[in-house]
Amino acid sequence: MFLRKAAVSLLRRVRLPSQSVSASASRPATATATAFPFSLSSKIKFPYHIGYGSSWSTGQADPPIWIILTGQAAIILGININPVLADDESIQTSSESDVQGANIVGLRKIEDGSVISNIHTSKWRIFTDNGRDYFLQGKLEEAETFFLSAIQEAKEGFGERDPHVASACNNLAELYRVKRAFDKAEPLYLEAINILEEAFSSEDIRVGVALHNLGQFYLVQRKLEEARMCYERALKIKGRVLGRGNLDYADTMYHLGTGWNSLDTVVAAEGLGLTLQSSGSLKEAQELLERCLDARKTLLPEDHIQIGANMLHIARVVMLNSNQLRRMHVSDAIAELDKAKGLLNNAIRIAWQVINKLKRQSKKQDYGVSGENGRDGHAALIILLQSLDSLGLLEINRKELLESGEKLLSTPEAKDAHFECISAYKEFATEMLMSDSREVKAEYLSCLKHLSSLIDAEGTKQYRGTTLQEFKDEIKRVEHDISSSKRRKN
Structure with missing residues (x-):
């Protein structure tokens, strides 16, 4: 039916953010559900591409600033990080508790088809056991000595690139992480992952566990982007190989889900929700985004623009569920x-509340909105336009469901939503000195196209005093402006 075309047109507009992360944080080539990457990040930049591919940042004092999201998602951040030691040649998760209650995650036995036995492998086994024992007792200096020796014996007994060397590197890296000797730990983590990828594959479960460890390492340093990439890959591998009901998958999710009293955590959690959504895990994505909303309601004023953005994002996931x-x-x-x-x-x-508040402030100051208020207004206007545009699509789908598939002759609610989007742009974009913003214009253009399509499909010639041809002419003008802006930027 004709309304379906309009809905499809709106859905096609939704786009994933650019995947400008390293190859080590590879994503699936396709997604089973459309993502709406409207998330948060922790670095402050001015946006070049706002809309469905944009995000917030958490500034020093207040976080309402739009930025570019450089990957599909971030991760949930937490502070309760536990040591992860390699047990044997391993990569299986098996939990023990040391005197401080830390989870010690081991590694599953490497089935290499042969047993290498020599003086070096025997020493490797003894040094590894002794190092672990001292580590669990909190005697880190003694443990370090044994773990260093275990690496050397593993190289001489099994070979430089054998997975046993990877487990030995992981053990020493974990010790250095606990000691906060981060410069020593990172190369060991990376070496362990490289060896495991060579020995098995980049999608092997053992690589997933090693990435989990590296993610914890970056997490404790608050290196959010690096941690995000590691946890994303770890979750992807564990979810595929073990299943999302597996305790090891749940363990990674647990480590991602602590520390909800921090906006950094909420920022990262929302990003992970986007990753889950883009892979088709809508239920998990919705649960995570709803938890973000609960946290923001605790941490921020009830009318904070980030809360509005969070609601918009949940609404899009719910629409996909529908x-x-x-x-x-x-x-x-x-x-x-x-x-x-x-x-x-x-x-x-x-x-609306944020925009009206900023309007009142700008009138008192006798000049347009600028600085931090300008960024807030820019964000609020985009959220407003996107929400109204999404509401138009929702009204189309809802009426089709209520009419049980019959041809719909009119969609007044959908047209009203798109027209309100257009009116909001005309009222506020100029007044708030944002009419030249390419990102704002893109949202305005979307509403113009959707309203024009609905009017055309219904066979009417005008809407609220504006003819269909006038809408089409305005679409061409805005498209030309956006195209010219892109050329100037390039």
Whole structure:
């Protein structure tokens, strides 16, 4: 039906963020569900590409600044980091507790098809056991001596690139992490991962556990982007090989999920939610994003723009859930859309509040919105436009479900939402000195196209005093402006 074309057009507009991460943090080539990467990051930059590929940052005092998200997602951050020692040649997770209650995650026995036995392998075994014993007793100096010797004996007994060397490197790296000798630990972690990838494959479960360890290492240093990449790969490997119900997968999720009293944690958690969403794990993504929203409501004022952004993102996930339910469970699909509508209305309300507050401030100062207020206004305007645009799509889908597939002759709610988006741009973009923002114009253009498509599909010639041809002319003008802006930038 004609409304489906309009809905498809809006869905096609949704895009993944650029994947500018290193090859070591590879992503799946395709995603089973469309992601809406509207997330948070921890570094402050001015946006070059805002919209579905943009994100917030958490500044020193207050975090309302848009930035570019350089990867599909971040990770959940926590402080409770536990040592992870290699048991034998291993990579299986087996938990013990030391006197301080730390989880000691071992490694599964490497099935290399042969048993190498010589004086060096015997010493490696003894040194490894002694090092672990001292480590669990908190005697780190003695443990370091044995772990250093274990690496040397593993190289001489098994070979320089044998997985036993990887487990020995991992043990010493964990010790250095606990001692906070980070400069010594990192090359050992990386060496362990390289050896395991050579010996098995980059998607082997043993590599996943080693990446988990490296993620913890970066986590304790607050190196958010590096930790994100490691945990993303670890979760991808563990989820595929072990299944998401496996305790080892859950263990990685647990380490990602601590420290919710920090906005850094919320920033990272929302990013991980995007990764789960892009892989089709909508339930997990929604749970994570809802937890982010709960945390933000505790940490931020109730009308903070980040709360509105979070609601917008959850609404998009819920809309995807509804789309999956529409064939077999129509009533459930409608209920999901009703939930998403409530979230979008709240996001719109918060964005309006922020914009109106900034308008009042700018009038008192007798000049336009600038500086930090300008960034807040820029973010709020984009959230407002995106929320209204999404609301238009929601109204189309909801009416189709309610009409049980019959041809719809009119969609007043959808047209109203898109028209309000257009009106908001005209009212605020100029007044707040944002009419030349390419990112804001892109959202305005989207609303213009969707409203124009609906009017055209219904066979009408005008809407609220504006003719269809005038809408089409405005679309061409804005497209030209955006194209010219891109050329000037390049």
